[in-house]
Amino acid sequence: MMASKVRSDVTMADVAAAAGVSRTTVSFVLNKRQAGIPEETRTRVLEAVSTLGYRPNAGARALASQRSDWIGLLTEIVTAPFAVNVIKGAKDRAWADHKYLLIASTDDNVTDAAGLADQTVQIEKLLEQRIEGLLLAATWHRAITVPDVAREVPTVLVNCFDAAGEFPSIVPDxxxxxxxxxxxxxxxxxxxxxxxxxxxxxxxxxxxxxxxxxxxxxxxxxxxxxxxxxxxxxxxxxxxxxxxxxxxxxxxxxxxxxxxxxxxxxxxxxxxxxxxxxxxxxxxxxxxxxxxxxxxxxxxxxxxLPFEEMGAAGVATLTALIQGEEVPSLQTVSCSLLERSSV
CATH class of the missing domain: 3.40.50.2300 (Response regulator)
Structure with missing residues (x-):
């Protein structure tokens, strides 16, 4: 038996027609605004959303609100030791902040056909997705050169720092x-x-x-x-x-x-x-x-090394920066001793 195919072109107007309500009512329900809408009406709208397979247009919503709820995370090859721990810490904290991670990997030694460094190309691709902010994470603690394009959105550095001290940085103690x-x-x-x-x-x-x-x-x-x-x-x-x-x-x-x-x-x-x-x-x-x-x-x-904690601190700092708050220029995260048998 073939599964039924969900249409990808369902609009908010289609949902409104199926539920017998206005498009504004659909918008209020999907955005969880009360606006005096009866519970029976909300249920009818949500049933129409489910039946028609409607999904909000994230790109259009980001353009309208200037918010996407997406944070970009750029790191070196994600199979490198510890990279997964940075990603986990960042993902968990982003989820708690009602944000989502868009992850890209980079290789500093690669350029594209136009001669652009891979890091710049990857940041450009993240910016095309209307990310609200950017995390640049290194797999080992060092000074880095931040591409100029990163200045287009709030940016925080994780497990690295820039020599000029222009960007907030999270590093191990x-x-x-x-x-x-x-x-x-x-x-x-x-x-x-x-x-x-x-x-x-x-x-x-x-x-x-x-x-x-x-x-x-x-x-x-x-x-x-x-x-x-x-x-x-x-x-x-x-x-x-x-x-x-x-x-x-x-x-x-x-x-x-x-x-x-x-x-x-x-x-x-x-x-x-x-x-x-x-x-x-x-x-x-x-x-x-x-x-x-x-x-x-x-x-x-x-x-x-506190990779997971640094990832979480990076997202927390970036969220504060996006909201216009003052953040420390440099934060150090404690390194804990793990007792085993060699002492």
Whole structure:
């Protein structure tokens, strides 16, 4: 049996004729305005809407009201680690604010036939849908260049910031995360704590190092430059850096690793020397990249980046901006410690 085909050209006037009411009455019912309309009339209008398969013309409604209830979210390839958490947080908060997300992905290294950067092209497409505001979300914390076209609507940056400080930004509290990761090791009785940071001079590395030194100072422990070493943000980088620290005449008894992949490499370096975790060395990581942290043995105590919370905060800030409210130029979101078995 073939399903009946719903007409796509049903108008509000068709609904009004089927329900035996005026077009204005239909408009009031669909927009949930009371206007003294009897409940029986409302029921008749809604039955006609259902029977005819009428759907409001969102484009026309947006043109008339200058509102669409749509928020654009532009991020890098959406299969990147953590991107789904930003999207979930943004979607849940948008739903609570009676808004909807229109999601586009971008690749900064791609241009179209006219030479326009992919990011600009994707924002143009979102603007064509009459979005009320725009979120630009990065998969790793860094400074970005915001395309000029983003200035056409209220715009908020998530997990990134613009160097000029023109746009409100939501970023993780890297310093606070560094503090809690180091404090956990101090609380376990460690006084000689190594820190494996990144070779690249990026906000995550800068902030986590400040957090490490701040926690040492608060505990009355001296900062020793020999206990800080860098590597690329991979398991191999963590392996090499851990070996340098373990080669010290007085090796550390605990390691704070700049991310979970580096911690995975540090695990290998520690175990190759016949040392145990956490018996001989305690280890903390950062990011909570669950495919790594939850499945290392022992499971890794780490600091979680608040991607879902940043997505939600981005939408809340954007909604306030759309409504003409003042918003902070920079907001930091706390990073929480996840206790597992490596300390």
């Amino acid at each position: 890297e310093v606070g995360g560094g503090v809690v990761a180091t404090q956990r090791l101090v609380a376990a009785g460690h006084t000689r704590i190594g820190f494996i940071t990144f070779e690249d001079d990026i906000p995550a590395g800068q902030g986590r190092l400040r957090g490490y030194t701040r926690a040492l100072e608060a505990a009355g422990l001296p900062f020793e430059p020999t206990l800080v070493t860098g590597g690329d943000a991979t398991a191999l980088g963590g392996y090499d850096a851990a070996n340098r620290l373990l080669d010290l005449a007085e090796r550390p008894t605990a390691l704070f690793c700049g991310n979970d992949r580096m911690a995975m490499g540090a695990y290998d370096a520690i175990k190759e020397r016949g040392l145990s975790i956490p018996g001989d060395l305690a280890v903390t990581g950062f990011d909570n990249q669950e495919l790594v942290s939850a499945y290392l043995r022992p499971a890794l105590t780490t600091v979680a």
